[in-house]
Amino acid sequence: MKPRDQYLKVEDVSKTFTSRQTMGGKLARAITRKGPPPGLQAVSGVTLELAKGQTLGLVGESGCGKSTLGRIMAGIHSPSAGTVRIDGLPVMEHGKKTTTAVQTVFQDPFASLDPRMKVGDAVAEGPILHGLIMPSMAQKYVERWFARVGLDPSLSHRYPHQFSGGQRQRIAIARALAMQPKLLICDEPVASLDVSIQAQVINLFLELRRELELTCVFISHDLSVVRHVSDRVAVMYLGRIVELGETQSVFGRPAHPYTAALLDSVPRIAAEGEALVEFKPIEGEIPSPLNPPPGCHFAPRCPR
């Protein structure tokens, strides 16, 4: 690959979750001479790069580790191994996030806004504390962002429970963008919204991405949405990236059987005159990440 300006670099990142050990549990294990409990390998050995201004779609089934990877890139979780760099600088140091250049929009806008904080204060909080704006300017700043995400600026004195799901997600987007990030991680930002609202929020996202020249990681299990918004796509299965490439080639000529199976399993409405398409679900269940199959993790379910 020619040396392009790679803005986001994820280098060999792994994340293992170990269940919390109580003192009694440790004692019991010591007595029965069992080793430490097995860790859950949520993400293993992920390496990827993303150029400035591009959008990476991250797809996969529930539980494949895409949200965990997103949270590592966002500096919420620290990786067990490997590093995430933005513009050459690590996102986390000593378990603490060191940059404001990456911000996150969460899946559930009902959970991601503090129920006891006025939405305007929530949007202004980060920028004030990081010295992006003076506290005296906060009201104006908040109103500007509210207008920008399509909300009535006069609503900034209300609490989250007074808004609908779509409005809350707009607030969450305003809160993330008010930090003036260069990289935006969207963790299933429309999955919990009504279909009609989904389109509005995605259009807003596309508009803001263009205006602000954002680099984005867009996590979703909705392939059509990912296809619509992404330049590049990474397909994840059981903690690993199985396929990574330009959106057109991944969707047009999937190389990995899992990608092909995933594309086949999308329910479609048959065009007029076309025979009714039977969609083919992938056989079997996703294996337990506590005990992944050897070799290619997809091998036990592979149709080929």
Added chain:
Amino acid sequence: MTDISPPQKATPPLLLFWREFRRNRVAAVALGLTVLLVFVAVFAPLIAPQDPYDLGALSLMDARRPPGFTGSGGYTHILGTDPQGRDLLSAILYGLRISIEIGIMAGAIALAIGATLGVVAAYLGGWVESLIMRIVDLQLSFPAILLALVLSALLGQGKAQLVTALVAAQYAYFARTAYGAATSERRKDYIEAALATPLHARRVVFKHLLPNCAPPLIVVATVQIASSISLEATLSFLGLGLPVTEPSLGMLISNGFPYMMSGRYWISVYPGVMLILLIMAINIVGDQIRDQLNPRLRR
């Protein structure tokens, strides 16, 4: 580009709370009584016919007189007088003042200490959590009155000492409650969102985590204020709490105790009735607040 659905009209949450509260008549009466008692306690010096602390105004001639007796002061002792010749109504009002003051002070300090410990333990996890919560568990495993008794015996008499003893006996309840609420709030997305901004851990704990643990803490606070008032009364009754110069309700009961059998019931009974009314009213208010804040009991 704008959402069509208008946001709900904002009704102040406190007003909604009051409307629901009012529906329970007993609780509304209890709240009224609590407010009344606090009011008369605060304005005791203006309402009471006599200053019970002014020893010069007391006359032993008037001691142990029954309710309705008109003494040397020229006014009627509606509730009678105590063994020192104090007007019992005045003594009760001043005693109420001390009891409420101590109860609220101990409750507030215990709330501040306990809630901070519990929330910090839940936030930090690891060995800090184990250390704090094991100490709290240890303390909760024996009765609060035991610790309060031992501490006030060790520290001696006086307001500050008494409050210290009560706080030490009660902060554990707050810590336990705050810990429980905070461990469930800690996992919610808005905490991760705050940390991902990134915001300083201290701000996340006190500005985001703690306010969201408030409902159960408010409930525990009302119950604990009632319980510290009764603890204080118990200690004073046993002669440990406050000095004799500042008689609280518990001490008034104790003063009248030797005369119970000789038919001079009023010296003990009226302060006792006042104490029961106060504690009962606070507890009923606390129960109603708990019912209203508990989502599982909501219709």
